[in-house]
Amino acid sequence: MDLQLTGKRALVTGSNSGIGVAAARRLAEEGARVIVHGRNQQRAEAVAADICASGHDAIAITGDLSTQQGCDALWQAVEAAMGGLDILINNAGGSDDATRTWETSHWPDWIEEFEMNAGSAMRMTEHALPGMIAQKWGRIINVSSAQATMPFPHSSPGYNAVKAGIINTTTSLARTYGKHGITINCISPGPVxxxxxxxxxxxxxxxxxxxxxxxxxxxxxxxxxxxxxxGQPDDLAGAFTFLASPKARFINGVTLRVDGGMCGFINV
Ligand SMILES: NC(=O)c1ccc[n+]([C@@H]2O[C@H](COP(=O)([O-])OP(=O)(O)OC[C@H]3O[C@@H](n4cnc5c(N)ncnc54)[C@H](OP(=O)(O)O)[C@@H]3O)[C@@H](O)[C@H]2O)c1
CATH class of the missing domain: 1.10.1220 (Arc Repressor Mutant)
Known part of the structure; x- marks a missing residue:
């Protein structure tokens, strides 16, 4: 199936390692012009170089997304490099300490996890939306976690909560911006x-x-x-590219579990 991604401008935040690398690589293989991102420049450049060496189109832009300043700087660099975006994948995130419990995590840890996961995604979404609205086309894919709907006691409650919020935000954005030809969906990985x-x-x-x-x-x-x-990172790549493609035009506001069948409840 031709996913019609040739020439589409895509930013995958947090794509210098893990799941983001697989998403960036598969988008580039499908013909997109991809920005590889992360804080670590050396790893971002290595991933971009590897994608280019396979005959595809990628550049690296780095920066911290846990602050407004960092997101603004990344957006300026994206505009300078590509003049805007067609596809934004808000993948950057995680927790500085995923083993925090209710006893060991405190409000400042929650703030940090919200800045890293939701702050980065919402600020980059704010930047990307005006151009997508003007061109009447866009794809935004957020990354949540199985922990959002099935929190484990041994994983950080702040991380679980912010990932749940990202699911809600996805549907809220979809209901607001669907009329502009933009879809906003979410992928919820299991353990990868x-x-x-x-x-x-x-x-x-x-x-x-x-x-x-x-x-x-x-x-x-x-x-x-x-x-x-x-899961292996590549197990998620097909879901990212399909949701990013014109073929997925009537799918909006969903959270797609890509978890090997882990979550034992009905998807609503
Ligand atoms: N692996 C899993 O089992 C799993 C399960 C559910 C959900 N997820 C989610 O999937 C996403 C990718 O996770 P992963 O497992 O692939 O982790 P990973 O390999 O650690 O990738 C995280 C990426 O985010 C970047 N990043 C983190 N904090 C950042 C910040 N403040 N500013 C800019 N970039 C930042 C990292 O860049 P640097 O390394 O350069 O900082 C890295 O590229 C995350 O949102 C995570 O919560 C993962």
Missing amino acids: DSAVFREFALDLPPLRGKTFEEAEPFLANKWGVSAGRL
């Missing part, structure tokens, strides 16, 4: 084997000292991932 996830998972008490290969079946079973394994 990125470097940060490995660090978190292999530090869980029963798994300390184990390799990822030893830990994976235990985790998939414990968390009820019906696929029997954890």
Whole structure:
């Protein structure tokens, strides 16, 4: 299927590692002109160079998105490089300490998690919307988490809460901007084997000292991932590219779980 992404201008925030790399690479393979982003410049440039070496179009722009200033600076650089965006993937996020509990997390940690996950996404969305409205076409994809709807006691409550808020915001934006030819959807990953996830998972008490290969079946079973394994970043790439494409034009405001069948409740 031709996803009709040739020449589309795409920014994938947080694409110098993990899930974002796979999304950026697949968009570029589908013909999009991609901006690879993260805070670490060396990794962003390496990902962009790798995409270009395969004959596709990518550049790297770096910056911290947890502040208004950082988001403004990234937007200025995006405009200078591409004159605006057709596709914005708000993937940057996570938690500085995913193992925080109700006992160990305090309001400043919540603020930090909100700035990193929602602040980055909402500020970049604000920047991207006027151009998308003017051109009557745009795609915004937010990234939530299975933890948003199925919070684990061992994962940060602030992170879980902000990821739930991102789901709500997605539908709210979709209801407001759908009339402009813009869709705003959300992808909700289950556990995905990125470097940060490995660090978190292999530090869980029963798994300390184990390799990822030893830990994976235990985790998939414990968390009820019906696929029997954890996700790889590339398992999400197809969902990103499809939702970003003109083919997905009547899908708006949804949260698509890409979790190997982990969440055991009906999607509403
Ligand atoms: N892996 C999972 O199991 C999983 C599950 C559910 C949801 N998610 C979500 O999926 C997204 C990607 O996660 P991942 O596992 O692929 O993690 P990752 O490999 O750590 O990627 C996170 C990306 O976000 C960037 N980033 C983080 N904070 C930033 C900030 N303040 N300003 C700018 N960039 C920032 C990082 O860049 P630098 O490294 O250069 O800072 C990196 O490129 C996140 O939103 C995460 O919450 C992941």
